[in-house]
Amino acid sequence: MHLQGLNDLDYNSCLKCNACTVSCPVSNVTLDFGGPKHLGPELARLTEQQEPIDDKRIELCTLCGTCDAVCPEGVPVSSLTANVKALHAEENGTKFRDFVLSHAEYVGKIASAFAPATNLTMKIKPARKVMQWVMGMHADRQFPVYRFNNFKRRYTKKTAETKRKVAYFTGCYATYNQPDIGDAFVNVMKHNGIDVAVPKQKCCGVPMFANGRMKEGKKNAAYNVDSLLAYVRDGYDVVVTCSSCSLSFKKEYLHYLNSAEAEELAQHVYDANEYLRFLKEKDELNEDFGAIGQRAGYFSPCHMKGQGIGNPAMDMLELIPGYEIRDLAADCCGQCGTFGFKEEKYPYSMKMGESMKEAVNELDAEITVTECGMCKTQLDQLTEKKTMHPIEVLAKAYETV
Amino acid sequence: MTARFETDVVIIGGGVTGAGVVRDLTLRGVRAILVEQQDVVHGTSSRNHGLLHSGGRYAVRDENAAIESYRENLILKETVPGSIEQTGGLFVKVPGDDDDYVRQWLKSCEKVGIPTEEVSVKQALKEEPYLNRDAEAVFRVPDGAVDPFTLTADVIADAADRGGGLLRYHEVTSISRQNGQVESVTVQDRFTGELKQIETSIVINAAGPWAAHVARMADVPMELINNKGTLTVLNQRINRQVINRLRMPGDADIFVPAHNVTIFGTTGVNVDRPDDTSLDRDEIREMIQEGAALVPEVENIRMIRAFSGSRPLYQEKADSDASGRGVTRGMALLDHEKRDGLGGFITISGGKLTTFRYMAEKTADLAAEKLGVQAGCTTDREPVPHRVTDRDFSKWDLSPAAQKKVQYWAGTNVERLEKSLHESVNASEVICECEQVTWAELEAAFPEDRPFHLGDLRRRTRLGMGTCQGTFCHQRAAALAVENGYATNQEAEAALVNALETRKKGMTPLGDEQTRRQTEMMDAIYCVSLGMQKEGESNV
Numbered sequence: 001m002h003l004q005g006l007n008d009l010d011y012n013s014c015l016k017c018n019a020c021t022v023s024c025p026v027s028n029v030t031l032d033f034g035g036p037k038h039l040g041p042e043l044a045r046l047t048e049q050q051e052p053i054d055d056k057r058i059e060l061c062t063l064c065g066t067c068d069a070v071c072p073e074g075v076p077v078s079s080l081t082a083n084v085k086a087l088h089a090e091e092n093g094t095k096f097r098d099f100v101l102s103h104a105e106y107v108g109k110i111a112s113a114f115a116p117a118t119n120l121t122m123k124i125k126p127a128r129k130v131m132q133w134v135m136g137m138h139a140d141r142q143f144p145v146y147r148f149n150n151f152k153r154r155y156t157k158k159t160a161e162t163k164r165k166v167a168y169f170t171g172c173y174a175t176y177n178q179p180d181i182g183d184a185f186v187n188v189m190k191h192n193g194i195d196v197a198v199p200k201q202k203c204c205g206v207p208m209f210a211n212g213r214m215k216e217g218k219k220n221a222a223y224n225v226d227s228l229l230a231y232v233r234d235g236y237d238v239v240v241t242c243s244s245c246s247l248s249f250k251k252e253y254l255h256y257l258n259s260a261e262a263e264e265l266a267q268h269v270y271d272a273n274e275y276l277r278f279l280k281e282k283d284e285l286n287e288d289f290g291a292i293g294q295r296a297g298y299f300s301p302c303h304m305k306g307q308g309i310g311n312p313a314m315d316m317l318e319l320i321p322g323y324e325i326r327d328l329a330a331d332c333c334g335q336c337g338t339f340g341f342k343e344e345k346y347p348y349s350m351k352m353g354e355s356m357k358e359a360v361n362e363l364d365a366e367i368t369v370t371e372c373g374m375c376k377t378q379l380d381q382l383t384e385k386k387t388m389h390p391i392e393v394l395a396k397a398y399e400t401v
Numbered sequence: 402m403t404a405r406f407e408t409d410v411v412i413i414g415g416g417v418t419g420a421g422v423v424r425d426l427t428l429r430g431v432r433a434i435l436v437e438q439q440d441v442v443h444g445t446s447s448r449n450h451g452l453l454h455s456g457g458r459y460a461v462r463d464e465n466a467a468i469e470s471y472r473e474n475l476i477l478k479e480t481v482p483g484s485i486e487q488t489g490g491l492f493v494k495v496p497g498d499d500d501d502y503v504r505q506w507l508k509s510c511e512k513v514g515i516p517t518e519e520v521s522v523k524q525a526l527k528e529e530p531y532l533n534r535d536a537e538a539v540f541r542v543p544d545g546a547v548d549p550f551t552l553t554a555d556v557i558a559d560a561a562d563r564g565g566g567l568l569r570y571h572e573v574t575s576i577s578r579q580n581g582q583v584e585s586v587t588v589q590d591r592f593t594g595e596l597k598q599i600e601t602s603i604v605i606n607a608a609g610p611w612a613a614h615v616a617r618m619a620d621v622p623m624e625l626i627n628n629k630g631t632l633t634v635l636n637q638r639i640n641r642q643v644i645n646r647l648r649m650p651g652d653a654d655i656f657v658p659a660h661n662v663t664i665f666g667t668t669g670v671n672v673d674r675p676d677d678t679s680l681d682r683d684e685i686r687e688m689i690q691e692g693a694a695l696v697p698e699v700e701n702i703r704m705i706r707a708f709s710g711s712r713p714l715y716q717e718k719a720d721s722d723a724s725g726r727g728v729t730r731g732m733a734l735l736d737h738e739k740r741d742g743l744g745g746f747i748t749i750s751g752g753k754l755t756t757f758r759y760m761a762e763k764t765a766d767l768a769a770e771k772l773g774v775q776a777g778c779t780t781d782r783e784p785v786p787h788r789v790t791d792r793d794f795s796k797w798d799l800s801p802a803a804q805k806k807v808q809y810w811a812g813t814n815v816e817r818l819e820k821s822l823h824e825s826v827n828a829s830e831v832i833c834e835c836e837q838v839t840w841a842e843l844e845a846a847f848p849e850d851r852p853f854h855l856g857d858l859r860r861r862t863r864l865g866m867g868t869c870q871g872t873f874c875h876q877r878a879a880a881l882a883v884e885n886g887y888a889t890n891q892e893a894e895a896a897l898v899n900a901l902e903t904r905k906k907g908m909t910p911l912g913d914e915q916t917r918r919q920t921e922m923m924d925a926i927y928c929v930s931l932g933m934q935k936e937g938e939s940n941v
Binding site: 011012013014015016017034037038042043045046048049050053054055056057073 | 636637638639640641658661702703800801802805834835837867868869872873915918919922
């Protein structure tokens, strides 16, 4: 689904109501952050045709987009805060740490090439202390593991031959950290008679936007639009398993690129479960799921909530016989992409994750299901439950027959 | 019992002209008291564009006004820099506008010495992206933006620092004359009802649209045309510099940046009452349609309020002797001793915000002559204390936006402001978010002479002038005023009722969807959550 009416940065409809600030996961745990209303529409208005104002507190904005989702007037709050981030980064430069974190793709390439060593190092306490000292990455933060046998090595198909064709945007996490998601997705599509092609792609740019590296982010965005649009025009549907990547195609690219091409691409981008739901609506979905007797809690990432498409993952998982899925209905996990890795943000991250942890403990299901790799990182750190991507569960259900 | 005072000059009207006169006289060492029926700068002086004319607008039609404007433009940039943003301005010819006028205009500007520079349309669009893309010719002039609120407040404050008197919220009830000479002015305190009689040799009528009314109190016949102009405030600042339409001056052809907003207007309709500041939805709509020729987006950009004020235009009638000594058509300086045989009574009317200092100078010259005072005018070189402070506010817990506001705004209030930052718990908190007004700034701006009035704070700090028009800040300011002993509960409630009414007055006529939603929220907060009754009725 394409998010309508968000393709300009007009802040004039802001009524100053504070709905964004009241719902902001960061503002909810600290007064150190100026809040989305001030750092978004307000600051934009106060600097329009005037000198820019650099506000350091913008570093605490995670670009989760909750503000956009709750705004009753449709103000593109997080795009406005992203601009303030970019300005702040330009004025002050970014830390080497932020450079590293915002380049999830390069890190992924290198880390997965030396995967066993990387994963081991990230678990050694003294090494992590050194990293905290040198890099400002918190020593207590658990890192996602990297896979040597990454998805790029596993799956190289560049074209599809079936009637419906899917161009799969894998995203850095499914490529380097959890290629099983990619495998599961290809399998799920295969069970629906759909061929999956993996177009040339770069990191969606979300970690760059979040670290104020707007120019690089836009460069990646332009590359992806170029690459994916060729597939779209060839009759492919673009499907994405990472909720942050899919949101960036649907929202951020429209604002930052402000091009007809970005607009066109956005019309053809689907979250993986949204796509399956779409197939079901067209009566094309293979509903031949085997029974899985499991109680699961669904944790909705902010970037999924922000797409305004409901809970497609739950809509799909409910089709599995015996599968008992409940919405954890929890707020932001607090990891927020690269935010939770940073030494100075870690305490906020932990505080923000508190309500999610409570929700998981209270529901006490067997596993937690979520689309987002970064939410998974926080879930792994704060809870005892195993976390799976909904597509992995669906793949399992198809295989269980 | 009536209190009695004595002075040399009483000036009636706390607009920018009266402010200029009291400062000018005080600088000459003349004892002067300024009397104002409401708060200072509540009338015509603040109900305008806030345009510091380069004179370009008058070059063709009114040469003298053009010359005066440009000369004063240069003087004010030097003497009241804190209230002026040297934005520069553009005159823009759009399709359909007369080519002959452009030639005439350039010739006239050259003749009167107003510097103009042709700018390519491409360059102009780069500088001002909201400009009509079909513009045909653009010229740069040294226009500026002037804040009439701070200008008037600062000029009066400087006069007061030098010994000048100020009575706000005092209405003139009578002017008494004896043997063809003014003798005293009686004023009434609007809040206490107390009467005060001020004995004086000279009375200067600087009452703007009320000037005819004041003259009648001295039994002097005077005709004044009050010509009402309507303006609107855009929610955002759309231009860096002033944008004028290059044609014979008409309606809806000026956009002036004013801090975080743009002021757009205006119209002209003659009205009967001096306090007629009513607004007409159709008039506003027509004005916006006309303005679209210069800035097409004006039809889509959100407006937050409309306001109107009356230009007091003096009508000479048959009396040819009345226009005073060498003053231009722009202003009317009336020596009623010559005109009507009333010694000591002077009226100063007409004119422009840009020429207020010159009007004051000529008026003070006449008063000084009558008093036999030798001292000449010094306001053309004696600066008014600057608003910008170099004091370092970074040690206080202020957001960067609030810090910028304070830095560019604190001026002579800086001592009170720092005292508040030192002593008050809420000092660094932003009370008005739209305009970044902190509690420290409000504490520093509380006028010491009157009960709590939110309008007084608004004029001094921009409290409630932004997007939400006081929806949030009015109740915060009122609550903190009560907590900190600036107001009683009753005073705070009365102030809230009044502030809501005046804010809504400027919002309702806009009639657009966004303003309706904004007022709906305002009502929800004040009338539902806080239980205040609509239409200004109090629950107490």
